[in-house]
Amino acid sequence: xxxxxxxxxxxxxxxxxxxxxxxxxxxxxxxxxxxxxxxxxxxxxxxxxxxxxxxxxxxxxxxxxxxxxxxxxxxxxxxxxxxxxxxxxxxxxxxxxxxxxxxxxxxxxxxxxxxxxxxxxxxxxxxxxxxxxxxxxxxxxxxx
Amino acid sequence: xxxxxxxxxxxxxxxxxxxxxxxxxxxxxxxxxxxxxxxxxxxxxxxxxxxxxxxxxxxxxxxxxxxxxxxxxxxxxxxxxxxxxxxxxxxxxxxxxxxxxxxxxxxxxxxxxxxxxxxxxxxxxxxxxxxxxxxxxxxxxxxxxxxxxxxxxxxxxxxxxxxxxxxxxxxxxxxxxxxxxxxxxxxxxxxxxxxxxxxxxxxxxxxxxxxxxxxxxxxxxxxxxxxxxxxxxxxxxxxxxxxxxxxxxxxxxxxxxxxxxxxxxxxxxxxxxxxxxxxxxxxxxxxxxxxxxxxxxxxxxxxxxxxxx
Numbered sequence: 414x415x416x417x418x419x420x421x422x423x424x425x426x427x428x429x430x431x432x433x434x435x436x437x438x439x440x441x442x443x444x445x446x447x448x449x450x451x452x453x454x455x456x457x458x459x460x461x462x463x464x465x466x467x468x469x470x471x472x473x474x475x476x477x478x479x480x481x482x483x484x485x486x487x488x489x490x491x492x493x494x495x496x497x498x499x500x501x502x503x504x505x506x507x508x509x510x511x512x513x514x515x516x517x518x519x520x521x522x523x524x525x526x527x528x529x530x531x532x533x534x535x536x537x538x539x540x541x542x543x544x545x546x547x548x549x550x551x552x553x554x555x556x557x
Numbered sequence: 558x559x560x561x562x563x564x565x566x567x568x569x570x571x572x573x574x575x576x577x578x579x580x581x582x583x584x585x586x587x588x589x590x591x592x593x594x595x596x597x598x599x600x601x602x603x604x605x606x607x608x609x610x611x612x613x614x615x616x617x618x619x620x621x622x623x624x625x626x627x628x629x630x631x632x633x634x635x636x637x638x639x640x641x642x643x644x645x646x647x648x649x650x651x652x653x654x655x656x657x658x659x660x661x662x663x664x665x666x667x668x669x670x671x672x673x674x675x676x677x678x679x680x681x682x683x684x685x686x687x688x689x690x691x692x693x694x695x696x697x698x699x700x701x702x703x704x705x706x707x708x709x710x711x712x713x714x715x716x717x718x719x720x721x722x723x724x725x726x727x728x729x730x731x732x733x734x735x736x737x738x739x740x741x742x743x744x745x746x747x748x749x750x751x752x753x754x755x756x757x758x759x760x761x762x763x764x765x766x767x768x769x770x771x772x773x774x775x776x777x778x779x780x781x782x783x784x785x786x787x788x789x790x791x792x793x794x795x796x797x798x799x800x801x802x803x804x805x806x807x808x809x810x811x812x813x814x815x816x817x818x819x820x821x822x823x824x825x826x827x828x829x830x831x832x833x834x835x836x837x838x839x840x841x842x843x844x845x846x847x848x849x850x851x852x853x854x855x856x857x858x859x860x861x862x863x864x865x866x
Binding site: 429433464496 | 595601605800807
């Protein structure tokens with residue numbers, strides 16, 4: 414009985430990038446970085462489409478938490494399946510911390526140097542992606 | 558009759574060529590497998606993208622600058638995806654033929670060349686090249702698709718062109734590639750979905766795989782869920798359209814790559830077989846020549862002995 418209840422409270426989650434399926438498994442809860450704020454998704458959530466910003470996607474699975482860094486994309490909640498479409502997505506343990514730190518340094522340098530406006534936008538996006546990766550990897554506290 | 562030495566030399570050179578074509582065939586076969594895997598791996602993204610896009614289009618009346626119709630066959634920009642290398646049978650030529658036959662029917666055609674072979678050919682024909690992306694390697698990068706879309710959508714929005722077509726080779730089987738020209742811009746609201754690729758909108762999920770068309774073709778009984786859009790349907794659409802178009806271009810690149818390896822594998826297989834045939838023929842010729850010279854020598858000896866008697 415208890416087991417059945419647990420089994421019922423799962424939903425399918427797929428994290429898909431343009432080149433591969435990063436994650437495909439059952440989840441109990443998903444917390445996604447929506448553009449309008451964090452989105453908590455539980456099973457039987459109403460169908461929803463939201464834009465995502467670079468951040469940490471947290472997935473609770475059998476009581477444990479899986480963290481993934483996602484860059485901008487979309488989350489699509491369907492009745493039996495939730496799909497995260499992202500430009501890039503990495504599991505916390507696969508994140509190259511060194512590289513993310515280097516990327517953050519680079520972006521910060523560019524931001525303080527103040528170049529053209531297009532570069533600023535790009536640097537800002539790069540900074541957000543790097544921060545998301547570091548946060549997912551648990552190497553950085555709250556970035557704000 | 559050629560001298561036996563000449564024939565032997567030719568046999569050796571054909572054997573060398575055969576070794577090369579055989580090696581190229583093996584390499585192409587291995588890369589083909591990887592390229593096919595990449596096409597498959599990219600499919601779920603494209604499919605979900607398309608599904609959300611279709612749902613959005615059926616619900617919102619909002620229009621996007623990228624959907625503005627300005628008349629057909631006037632100023633058309635072609636994104637032509639070819640390979641960087643030759644020795645792949647008719648692969649590149651078929652794509653270029655498709656592009657040029659389409660371009661022949663419009664008032665003003667310009668091209669974005671993706672792949673060295675296409676670029677070289679368009680340059681040779683002195684056609685208007687608006688952009689080029691060459692030396693892309695065996696693994697298509699999404700960044701390139703994004704750059705291409707940036708360029709063509711800017712041209713479109715600045716009213717420099719009225720339509721943008723994507724010309725690439727659909728991967729049917731390793732032996733068969735089908736060059737297609739699908740309209741990219743203006744992005745059509747997919748109302749006549751069932752009309753399929755002939756309507757020009759093209760197929761997001763790539764080749765008309767049974768699964769893909771069943772899912773997106775609006776088969777009876779299949780209903781898309783009623784989505785809530787956050788922040789709003791309009792905002793999602795504005796972000797989704799460029800991403801969707803990038804996915805289409807990227808998919809064209811992936812499929813083109815698979816087709817290129819398939820075509821090369823087939824071409825090199827044929828070349829290897831032809832070489833084998835030629836070696837057989839030359840060996841026969843060589844044996845005949847050898848036999849003829851032996852016979853001649855015996856005749857001379859016999860003739861000489863008879864003369865002494």
